[in-house]
Amino acid sequence: MKTPxxxxxxxxxxxxxxxxxxxxxxxxxxxxxxxxxxxxxxxxLTPELSRLRDAAPGVLWVGALLSSLxxxxxxxxxxxxxxxxxxxxxxxxxxxxxxxxxxxxHWLLTGxxxxxxxxxxxxxxxxxxxxxxxxxxxxxxxxxALSLIGAISAGLTLGARRxxxxxxxxxxxxxxxxxxxxxxxxQRAILGDGIASPMYMLGAIAVFxxxxxxxxxxxxxxxxxx
Amino acid sequence: MRAVLxxxxxxxxxxxxxxxxxxxxxxxxxxxxxxKIRRSQGxxxxxxARGTIPFDHCMLTVEGLHLWRGDRHVLRGVSFSVEAGSxxxxxxxxxxGKTTLLRAIAGLLEPEEGQVRWRGIPAxxxxxxxxxxxxYLGHEPALKGDLTGQENLRYSVGIRRGxxxxxxxxxxxxxxxxxxxxxxxxxxxxxxxxxxxxxxxLLLNASLWLLDxxxxxxxxxxxxxxxxxxxxxxxxxxxxxxxxxxxxxLPADRLLGIELAA
Numbered sequence: 001m002k003t004p005x006x007x008x009x010x011x012x013x014x015x016x017x018x019x020x021x022x023x024x025x026x027x028x029x030x031x032x033x034x035x036x037x038x039x040x041x042x043x044x045l046t047p048e049l050s051r052l053r054d055a056a057p058g059v060l061w062v063g064a065l066l067s068s069l070x071x072x073x074x075x076x077x078x079x080x081x082x083x084x085x086x087x088x089x090x091x092x093x094x095x096x097x098x099x100x101x102x103x104x105x106h107w108l109l110t111g112x113x114x115x116x117x118x119x120x121x122x123x124x125x126x127x128x129x130x131x132x133x134x135x136x137x138x139x140x141x142x143x144x145a146l147s148l149i150g151a152i153s154a155g156l157t158l159g160a161r162r163x164x165x166x167x168x169x170x171x172x173x174x175x176x177x178x179x180x181x182x183x184x185x186x187q188r189a190i191l192g193d194g195i196a197s198p199m200y201m202l203g204a205i206a207v208f209x210x211x212x213x214x215x216x217x218x219x220x221x222x223x224x225x226x
Numbered sequence: 227m228r229a230v231l232x233x234x235x236x237x238x239x240x241x242x243x244x245x246x247x248x249x250x251x252x253x254x255x256x257x258x259x260x261x262k263i264r265r266s267q268g269x270x271x272x273x274x275a276r277g278t279i280p281f282d283h284c285m286l287t288v289e290g291l292h293l294w295r296g297d298r299h300v301l302r303g304v305s306f307s308v309e310a311g312s313x314x315x316x317x318x319x320x321x322x323g324k325t326t327l328l329r330a331i332a333g334l335l336e337p338e339e340g341q342v343r344w345r346g347i348p349a350x351x352x353x354x355x356x357x358x359x360x361x362y363l364g365h366e367p368a369l370k371g372d373l374t375g376q377e378n379l380r381y382s383v384g385i386r387r388g389x390x391x392x393x394x395x396x397x398x399x400x401x402x403x404x405x406x407x408x409x410x411x412x413x414x415x416x417x418x419x420x421x422x423x424x425x426x427x428l429l430l431n432a433s434l435w436l437l438d439x440x441x442x443x444x445x446x447x448x449x450x451x452x453x454x455x456x457x458x459x460x461x462x463x464x465x466x467x468x469x470x471x472x473x474x475x476l477p478a479d480r481l482l483g484i485e486l487a488a
Contacts, residue, residue, distance in 0.1 A: 003384065086334065086364060087368045090333070090357050
């Protein structure tokens with residue numbers, strides 16, 4: 001009897017979670033990167049909160065994007081190296097579901113901590129307290145979209161010898177809309193405006209990502225395994 | 227036009243095999259440039275298996291595979307077929323294309339020409355169904371260093387079929403891996419990892435085994451174990467395609483030697 005696709009996805013997710021907690025350094029690294037980048041701005045730009053506040057959306061989102069690019073390298077790399085991805089592809093089960101599960105777990109392990117660190121960093125940059133909820137929400141949704149987009153490029157660069165640079169080059173153009181709407185949402189939150197419209201756009205990108213990214217990633221991984 | 231050698235003699239058949247497995251009975255092997263026949267024995271008799279359900283009549287047919295890796299023409303028209311209860315042993319020097327052929331059969335590599343048929347239907351047209359019946363043991367044992375042997379198998383077999391912990395333990399005991407199955411794989415030797423991977427192979431319950439150097443890193447005991455497992459699999463009417471450097475001690479009437487020329 002064949003295991004149903006949802007059970008397969010759940011097993012893949014549980015396996016990744018267990019692995020992540022046995023080796024937490026991979027999770028902490030992108031988070032630390034994000035925190036450090038954001039901390040450097042008050043030191044280099046100006047310690048004046050009103051001016052930092054103007055730069056905050058940019059700092060937060062550039063930091064988040066670079067940090068998620070760093071984390072993307074871990075998405076498929078190990079599984080590709082030790083032959084696990086090959087076994088996934090040969091399991092007769094839906095590779096799309098498995099990669100979707102992996103991507104969601106990846107977001108849970110890297111994107112969610114990033115979003116949680118967002119308000120802390122934002123506070124440091126002089127973002128007023130009422131805006132912090134919006135910062136968190138935008139980062140959570142934005143990082144999910146980034147993970148989904150990144151899954152495609154991570155799949156495509158599997159076969160490349162030095163995939164890291166290529167991965168960034170491939171992901172960055174696709175990530176620009178997330179960056180634009182995410183920064184816009186953060187800006188609006190800081191100014192006290194409604195963040196609904198950029199959040200809808202981020203949501204639309206995420207929905208589009210959920211629909212197509214796992215399919216594209218599965219196709220990319222099959223090519224990458226050749 | 228291709229000549230296929232059978233146990234009972236020659237038969238000729240053209241490229242259209244749409245009539246399914248019946249179109250080519252017996253474990254015959256074809257002949258093309260780049261491929262030498264050593265021995266051909268087909269029609270393995272149905273030996274009643276003990277306590278296990280034999281697989282139904284299956285057959286794997288490889289038809290004129292041509293595959294390029296970069297600018298190298300690695301597979302030059304490889305054709306052979308394996309039927310239930312027999313084993314094709316791929317031999318040849320390093321770089322002769324043994325792994326490439328196995329990966330092409332598995333569907334990990336897309337051949338430039340030719341095709342692989344499973345039960346008479348092109349494998350590509352029924353990819354998931356074909357993969358559900360296939361177990362591929364590659365160079366890498368596909369184990370996670372940060373999980374124990376048991377955990378590894380629970381996840382890797384679990385995505386294929388529901389498997390109970392007792393069943394996993396039994397398979398680990400069968401391959402002599404019970405003693406170290408609860409240790410993290412990163413702390414195990416290559417041979418011990420291989421034994422865990424073999425337990426996984428058993429648990430997949432697949433009818434077609436694709437084995438890439440299955441005895442690598444194993445001690446004399448372990449090599450005998452691989453031969454025993456293979457013989458049991460054949461007795462259950464399973465199929466094996468194995469790339470080997472040293473022949474597996476299997477019953478000669480079930481073996482099909484295929485030498486790939488570099």
